Amino acid sequence: MELRWDPLLREWIIVSDIRWRRPLLPKDFCPFCPGSEEVPESGWTVLSLPNKFPSLRSDAPPPNIKSDKLYRVRPAKGVCEVIVYTPKHDATLADLDVENIRAIIDLWADRFEDLGKRDYVKYVFIFENKGRIIGVTLDHPHGQIYAFPFIPPLIKRELDSSKRYWKRTGKCLFCTIIEKERAEAVRIVCENEDFICFLPFFAHLPYGVHIYPLRHVGARTDLTDREKDSLASILKKILRKFDNLFNMSFPYRMVLHQRPTDGKPYPYYHFHIEFYPPYREKDKIKHLGGVETGAGTMTFDYTPELKAKELRESPET
Ligand SMILES: [Zn+2]
Ligand SMILES: [Zn+2]
Ligand SMILES: [Zn+2]
Numbered sequence: 001m002e003l004r005w006d007p008l009l010r011e012w013i014i015v016s017d018i019r020w021r022r023p024l025l026p027k028d029f030c031p032f033c034p035g036s037e038e039v040p041e042s043g044w045t046v047l048s049l050p051n052k053f054p055s056l057r058s059d060a061p062p063p064n065i066k067s068d069k070l071y072r073v074r075p076a077k078g079v080c081e082v083i084v085y086t087p088k089h090d091a092t093l094a095d096l097d098v099e100n101i102r103a104i105i106d107l108w109a110d111r112f113e114d115l116g117k118r119d120y121v122k123y124v125f126i127f128e129n130k131g132r133i134i135g136v137t138l139d140h141p142h143g144q145i146y147a148f149p150f151i152p153p154l155i156k157r158e159l160d161s162s163k164r165y166w167k168r169t170g171k172c173l174f175c176t177i178i179e180k181e182r183a184e185a186v187r188i189v190c191e192n193e194d195f196i197c198f199l200p201f202f203a204h205l206p207y208g209v210h211i212y213p214l215r216h217v218g219a220r221t222d223l224t225d226r227e228k229d230s231l232a233s234i235l236k237k238i239l240r241k242f243d244n245l246f247n248m249s250f251p252y253r254m255v256l257h258q259r260p261t262d263g264k265p266y267p268y269y270h271f272h273i274e275f276y277p278p279y280r281e282k283d284k285i286k287h288l289g290g291v292e293t294g295a296g297t298m299t300f301d302y303t304p305e306l307k308a309k310e311l312r313e314s315p316e317t
Helices: 098-116 153-169 173-184 225-246 290-295 304-313
Strands: 002-006 011-015 047-050 079-084 123-130 142-148 188-191 195-198 210-213 252-257 272-275 279-281
Touching: 047 098, 079 098, 098 123, 098 142, 098 225, 153 173, 173 195, 173 210, 188 225, 188 304, 195 225, 210 225, 225 304
Parallel strands: none
Antiparallel strands: 002 011, 047 079, 079 142, 123 142, 123 252, 188 195, 195 210, 210 272, 252 272
16 A cells, blocks of 8 residues: 555545455444444444544555655555444434534544644545445445545645635635625525535535535634534534435535644635535436546536525425
């Protein structure tokens, strides 16, 4: 296992010939249910566990290949963890009560701090893949964490843009987007005292909503107690809206974008959550084709205003 540098796109690729060796689990076995393997029988609501088949490891071996000027390699040093959301195998994040979601949010913060402190961790990436349709093999509600030894490219691009905007205007780019979305008000899905959920003017996917805290904060750890409760409640709301609109347990990829943990200040960055759902309509998958994957340009077949309206009108309970 190692990291290989792509000199064309200037980004790291995680190469590992370990992960494909993952055993096929017996049909009725769940490694995240109480009592199985390292999961305690009782006394917990949320748990973090080491990922048994990590792409990044704190004890990553030195690469087998020699690095040269063009083809650079480095150890795949980092951490991969799993966050088990609840002892209940058949629940989903949308089903959990707000207190349970709040416990997940608190655990995200703990892991962000703990992993971010390690000198080789430059970025703590927290996310959830949900649904068999996007390739998730374990149904038990869980999310994941990748603690990277570098800042991943999408975050890097957001950091660069928000830094440039900050220098030019003295303002936060994300705060300005909130102002703009609130003024136009046609893409807002729901709001509470501390958070706004909307489909951005520049949405990439038909249901690719973003959630921003109204206050300028760089990471989940900077939220106040009330804001953490507000985040739990708006998360539950949007997930219920998805489930109700599609009349199914809605699959998605959800990612947290927070400031890096490389010790440098990022006053211009603003914590937020992004969703990447695979659907474009009920029973219709948004396939990423040549234009999206080969050119890096997204095509949006509807308007964000229309999709935001669908979600806004979908019941939230
Ligand atoms: Zn389970
Ligand atoms: Zn801001
Ligand atoms: Zn982002």
